[in-house]
Amino acid sequence: MNDNTQGDGKNLFPNAIACIGRLGEKVIPVLSEKERGLLLLATLVAILSLPGSGFLLWKDQYAWAFAIFCLAIGFFVVVVFAILRSQAQRADGTSPVVPAWTRLVPRLPIPENKLAELSEELEDIRKHAFAKIREIQPATSISQDDVRANVFLPDASNAAIGEVCSLYIPKNLHSGMNDASEREIRFRPNEGLTGRVFCRQRPLGAIVEVTQHGDDWTAIPVHDDDTSVDTRSFELTGDQRNRISSDLQWIVCFPLLAQSTQGRVAMGVLNIDGIHHAMDQRELKLLCGALMLKVVSYSEKLKQLPQTKLSILVEDQK
Amino acid sequence: MTVLNLREFEFAIDDELLTQFRLDDLDYEEQQLVSSSGIPGAAYLGSSDERTRAEARRAVAEFFLLGGG
Numbered sequence: 249m250n251d252n253t254q255g256d257g258k259n260l261f262p263n264a265i266a267c268i269g270r271l272g273e274k275v276i277p278v279l280s281e282k283e284r285g286l287l288l289l290a291t292l293v294a295i296l297s298l299p300g301s302g303f304l305l306w307k308d309q310y311a312w313a314f315a316i317f318c319l320a321i322g323f324f325v326v327v328v329f330a331i332l333r334s335q336a337q338r339a340d341g342t343s344p345v346v347p348a349w350t351r352l353v354p355r356l357p358i359p360e361n362k363l364a365e366l367s368e369e370l371e372d373i374r375k376h377a378f379a380k381i382r383e384i385q386p387a388t389s390i391s392q393d394d395v396r397a398n399v400f401l402p403d404a405s406n407a408a409i410g411e412v413c414s415l416y417i418p419k420n421l422h423s424g425m426n427d428a429s430e431r432e433i434r435f436r437p438n439e440g441l442t443g444r445v446f447c448r449q450r451p452l453g454a455i456v457e458v459t460q461h462g463d464d465w466t467a468i469p470v471h472d473d474d475t476s477v478d479t480r481s482f483e484l485t486g487d488q489r490n491r492i493s494s495d496l497q498w499i500v501c502f503p504l505l506a507q508s509t510q511g512r513v514a515m516g517v518l519n520i521d522g523i524h525h526a527m528d529q530r531e532l533k534l535l536c537g538a539l540m541l542k543v544v545s546y547s548e549k550l551k552q553l554p555q556t557k558l559s560i561l562v563e564d565q566k
Numbered sequence: 567m568t569v570l571n572l573r574e575f576e577f578a579i580d581d582e583l584l585t586q587f588r589l590d591d592l593d594y595e596e597q598q599l600v601s602s603s604g605i606p607g608a609a610y611l612g613s614s615d616e617r618t619r620a621e622a623r624r625a626v627a628e629f630f631l632l633g634g635g
Contacts, residue, residue, distance in 0.1 A: 548600070
């Protein structure tokens with residue numbers, strides 16, 4: 249028999265510490281950061297409750313001493329139980345999987361009465377944009393027909409065949425877009441400026457440059473600092489290019505954001521664009537600033553509609 | 567063949583952009599929606615104190631333009 253395990257009680261305390269240490273070495277590495285933090289907190293609370301309860305006993309506060317001791321030990325037991333349960337679930341593959349990507353978006357189809365309201369609001373934003381452009385460019389000859397507006401919302405009707413969603417313009421959520429073919433354009437998330445703003449959840453501007461020798465729209469990178477992704481996957485298709493008006497000059501593209509319990513999410517995208525009439529980068533920045541609060545208000549209206557949750561689950565299997 | 571190339575850019579937050587933030591551009595209902603949106607600073611866009619308003623404008627712009635995702 250090992251000397252350290254003799255039952256004379258002399259080495260009981262060091263042995264117990266060593267045993268806990270060995271157990272810790274095995275258990276701690278498999279815990280997540282959150283579990284480790286929680287376990288540390290519960291252990292500290294349990295340890296601190298001992299002198300705390302002792303002090304209260306010394307002061308003849310028996311009920312308080314008992315209550316504090318029970319609460320601390322109870323907290324410790326609950327945490328250990330929760331961690332063990334989580335470990336067991338992880339081991340048998342039944343632990344809940346956190347979606348890799350998730351969005352709360354307006355449920356389709358949007359009710360007709362709401363669609364009419366949103367359409368009216370969009371027309372108002374378009375008129376506001378036109379008025380602002382006339383302020384920004386006092387000598388402009390732009391006409392209201394040169395400013396257009398549209399809203400793209402995610403449609404998940406093809407989710408069953410593996411397409412998470414595609415962004416499309418719902419009926420009546422456009423203004424000044426006279427070409428039906430252009431209104432039927434769709435973008436995948438991250439595809440084109442609309443898809444990119446939907447994913448990145450921040451506004452972008454774009455100026456169209458007419459060239460004689462190019463053969464495509466400029467590729468749009470997936471992330472600013474990510475050079476590992478083949479951006480050609482996100483270029484516009486021939487069908488998309490054919491649908492876009494050849495008179496297009498500029499676009500200001502806003503995410504329709506909602507502040508939710510999940511944080512800040514884009515439910516769709518609102519575009520203001522211009523045909524025939526050029527604007528420079530600074531002028532588009534001013535237009536962006538002038539429209540931002542209108543877009544926030546529009547987003548809030550959209551947020552009040554019934555919603556659908558889109559998620560991508562990535563779950564490792566045994 | 568003539569083709570369209572799209573040059574994209576982000577919007578910088580500067581004083582020029584912030585001067586375009588005008589709560590007066592919104593009608594009453596829109597102002598209420600913006601104020602109650604939960605966006606940091608949005609509730610103070612209509613403050614009577616100019617400094618508070620300026621800070622609120624910047625906070626809303628940062629939420630909107632830099633929030634990332």
